[in-house]
Amino acid sequence: MDEEYDVIVLGTGLTECILSGLLSVEGKKVLHMDRNDYYGGDSASLNLTQLYRQFRPDQAPPTELGRDRDYAVDLIPKFIIASGELTKILVHTDVTRYLEFKQIAGSFVYRDGRISKVPSTEMEAVRSPLMGLFEKRRAKKFFEFLQGWKDDDPTTHQGIDLDRDSMRTVYEKFGLEPGTQDFIGHAMALYLDDDYITKTARPTYDRIILYTSSMARYGKSPYIYPLYGLGELPQSFARLSAIYGGTYMLDKQIDAIVTDTDGKFVGVTSGGETVKAKQVIGDPSYFGAGSNSDDGKVRVVEEHKVVRAICFLKHPIPGTDDSDSLQIIIPQNQVGRRNDIYIAMVSSTHNVCAKDIYVAIVSTIVETDKPELEIVPGLSLLGPIHEKFFSISPLYTPTSSGEADNIFITRSYDATSHFETVVEDVQDVWKRVVGSDLVLKKREVEVQG
Numbered sequence: 001m002d003e004e005y006d007v008i009v010l011g012t013g014l015t016e017c018i019l020s021g022l023l024s025v026e027g028k029k030v031l032h033m034d035r036n037d038y039y040g041g042d043s044a045s046l047n048l049t050q051l052y053r054q055f056r057p058d059q060a061p062p063t064e065l066g067r068d069r070d071y072a073v074d075l076i077p078k079f080i081i082a083s084g085e086l087t088k089i090l091v092h093t094d095v096t097r098y099l100e101f102k103q104i105a106g107s108f109v110y111r112d113g114r115i116s117k118v119p120s121t122e123m124e125a126v127r128s129p130l131m132g133l134f135e136k137r138r139a140k141k142f143f144e145f146l147q148g149w150k151d152d153d154p155t156t157h158q159g160i161d162l163d164r165d166s167m168r169t170v171y172e173k174f175g176l177e178p179g180t181q182d183f184i185g186h187a188m189a190l191y192l193d194d195d196y197i198t199k200t201a202r203p204t205y206d207r208i209i210l211y212t213s214s215m216a217r218y219g220k221s222p223y224i225y226p227l228y229g230l231g232e233l234p235q236s237f238a239r240l241s242a243i244y245g246g247t248y249m250l251d252k253q254i255d256a257i258v259t260d261t262d263g264k265f266v267g268v269t270s271g272g273e274t275v276k277a278k279q280v281i282g283d284p285s286y287f288g289a290g291s292n293s294d295d296g297k298v299r300v301v302e303e304h305k306v307v308r309a310i311c312f313l314k315h316p317i318p319g320t321d322d323s324d325s326l327q328i329i330i331p332q333n334q335v336g337r338r339n340d341i342y343i344a345m346v347s348s349t350h351n352v353c354a355k356d357i358y359v360a361i362v363s364t365i366v367e368t369d370k371p372e373l374e375i376v377p378g379l380s381l382l383g384p385i386h387e388k389f390f391s392i393s394p395l396y397t398p399t400s401s402g403e404a405d406n407i408f409i410t411r412s413y414d415a416t417s418h419f420e421t422v423v424e425d426v427q428d429v430w431k432r433v434v435g436s437d438l439v440l441k442k443r444e445v446e447v448q449g
């Protein structure tokens with residue numbers, strides 16, 4: 001192989017696959033390699049054999065869990081926001097033709113020791129058990145204000161300037177209690193901590209509108225999910241890339257990233273052969289992350305280490321109307337933390353596990369030296385846990401933009417419960433690799449029941 005590629009992509013995580021798909025559509029000659037014999041890297045969905053191999057290397061999967069092929073267990077718990085940025089990329093590229101989506105059946109929030117549905121309109125706010133009578137009236141006025149806001153009509157502004165006033169000012173204007181602020185800021189605006197309160201209100205407004213408009217789209221929750229697991233997402237973008245001439249190679253050990261004397265990228269050596277290209281894109285694990293051969297290209301973001309527990313249950317989560325899938329957010333204040341705890345649950349309705357099994361992933365950002373204790377408030381909402389697979393993942397980020405050496409490194413998957421930050425990373429890397437903004441068009445996605 002002395003063929004020259006435009007771009008070599010290392011690792012088949014979602015970020016890398018979206019990039020190779022989009023770059024192939026753009027006419028770039030792409031070679032995509034992965035050290036694993038399956039797609040998805042850190043964002044893969046694993047069958048039982050793969051799951052046990054990764055978490056319990058000395059144990060075979062118990063036969064009572066059922067057939068290997070019925071399982072596609074996500075390593076990273078995230079849902080797709082129906083009106084969010086990943087949806088736009090899926091429809092723009094027509095990758096939706098390779099996927100079937102289902103709604104996530106419920107979106108819940110923890111307040112004062114119990115879980116309730118997240119209200120997303122003034123009507124739901126009035127019915128919600130989350131608030132007392134007077135607080136409901138105040139919340140109703142708050143939601144009416146948000147829904148009625150028009151930038152060019154000052155009579156809808158009620159004296160608020162979204163671009164100057166802080167979110168605290170908006171909450172205070174409507175007299176909302178701290179517990180109400182918790183579910184608005186964390187379960188609707190999906191902030192992981194409380195830093196947003198002192199910042200201008202506009203981004204929070206945008207996030208709440210994204211939540212409510214996504215909710216309005218299919219009805220039960222603002223989230224959708226691909227049948228057969230999240231690992232279908234990178235594979236679908238890989239198919240897109242292949243249609244546009246991209247080459248995929250799995251099960252390829254990467255021996256070296258070759259650079260010239262100035263440190264500029266030359267090619268990638270695998271199995272004794274060096275393949276040349278103008279640029280390389282890859283996930284942090286191909287550039288020293290997690291190994292001793294630290295070449296200074298990536299660093300750990302200490303304050304963003306994520307602890308996750310993948311739990312198999314034999315029952316739906318108590319107090320959720322037997323929902324077959326859901327998200328529960330435990331706002332940090334409610335359990336005396338700085339970061340929220342998330343629960344994401346899917347089940348056989350999504351073709352990701354055997355019938356009568358429910359897969360719940362509890363996660364949060366690590367704050368102490370006993371991370372397994374930090375997720376206990378989440379675990380204790382699940383009822384009896386049949387199996388638990390525990391992990392701690394550092395979050396890696398590149399130390400340079402890649403423009404000087406043509407080596408472009410993506411970020412690890414963060415603790416957010418959705419894909420918006422993954423798309424931000426795609427846009428960011430795209431801009432550095434291609435030199436211009438990624439521009440997308442809009443269409444509609446089809447969703448089952």
Ligand SMILES: *[C@@H]1O[C@H](CO)[C@@H](O)[C@H](O)[C@H]1NC(C)=O
Pocket residue numbers: 037038047048049050068069
């Ligand atoms: C599960 O994964 C293993 C390892 O990648 C693979 O060999 C096997 O075929 C998979 N099983 C099924 C039923 O897909």
